[in-house]
Amino acid sequence: MSAPTAELLEAAPDHGHHQTVENNFLGLPNIKLAMWAFLGSECMFFGSLIGTYFFYHDHSLGGPLPQDVFSLNITSISTFLLLTSSLTMALAVDSMKQNRFPPAVKYILTTAALGAAFVGFQIYEFSEFVLEKHLTPQTSLFGSTFFIMTGFHGAHVTVGVIWLLMMAALISKKKLVPGREATNVEVMGLYWHFVDIVWIVIFTFVYLLEFIK
């Protein structure tokens, strides 16, 4: 393949100050390209989980039904936590692009804390469902499809939190390849925002719709 032309490099935004990133023939960082491809496949992954939930959740043979277990309070708190974490993530990327590392680390740690709080609420919600409301994955089609879908989302958030913490440590200890830091954080940000949009969909389609039926 041909080497990146000057024109291609110019057309690529956000690249002025870290050309040392391993760019491919398009003049784009490989990891960013890979992340977008991965997120595309994640769309189909979560699309099928949400679709399965839709198809089966009201074919349960018995209760508890969604209306019996969902709590708007917990879900709204979780939603705001994740929305705010998207903001702090965006600010972290913004700081990184200006080579302002200390504030970026602060933002990354805040994002991780918000994400951890989200996971905490999910653990609370799940244990309430199982212990008090007697809804387990074995109870009904609603239970199976609900826990699989939200469980996978929660697992994604957990992976994100671990990634964020590792990234914060690496930046603080200056262990990242110089010149690639901003791209690394940007790619992590893409993953994090994606986890947020999955929740936007689940929040509306799974929870809110149940309350306006």
Added chain:
Amino acid sequence: MSHAHTEDQAQSAPHSHKKHYLIIAAILTVVTGIELGIPFLKNVPSIWVPFQPVWVPLLLLLSVGKFGAVVGEFMHLRQDRSIFKILFISPLALALLCLTTVTLMSIVHFEPFGKGYAATAVDLRNGYTPPSDGPKCDPPLPDDQFKAAYAKAEGAGFETGKKIFGEKCVACHGPAGGGMPNLGLNLTDTCYKYGGTFKDLYQTVALGRADGRMPSQAAALKSEEIRQVAYFVRSLRGKNVPGGQPCVGEPAKD
């Protein structure tokens, strides 16, 4: 607060988008607030009722807007290279297509054989004439009396149950519920192999019996519809339609 050039190594750094991100986050928060407010409008019937058809599409629209804002602005896909857009949006479109199909399937019952069954049911029912001498046991109640009896329990569900029976059950249980040789049992006598209480009937229909010779309807019908068709089956008891299959099982106890 953020000045691009105050920090140590910043030389050619781009200027900060902090304000932009804050505005986007504020909009997202407000939209989420609106979404959360919608369920509470239920308590205000004067607003809730007249706009009933609006709420679901409005919610969907708001969440699509939020989705777009996060992808477009926070992930800045809007201003990024088109290769990223292609990589993300084409699988997203596939996923949406799949979601829409599945949602439609769950609304419009997807049953390749359903139409045929329904047509047979209607034809057979039209050709069906009640016996002149009448059955030996309990005389069958006319439909409207059943309707009155079951309206109390299920409201309009009785008619739905009857319709579902016409679509899903007549192929084996006969157009009038009298059963078919080697297929479904007679549901219009007064005895049952698996019990005749409402709960028994519900379980028979929901779970299926005899290793699936009586097929489970759990995947094809919603719980509510199973209830409705179970009520309808209960209403058939004692109708003793002519040509019905012989009694199998125990007399009903309830």
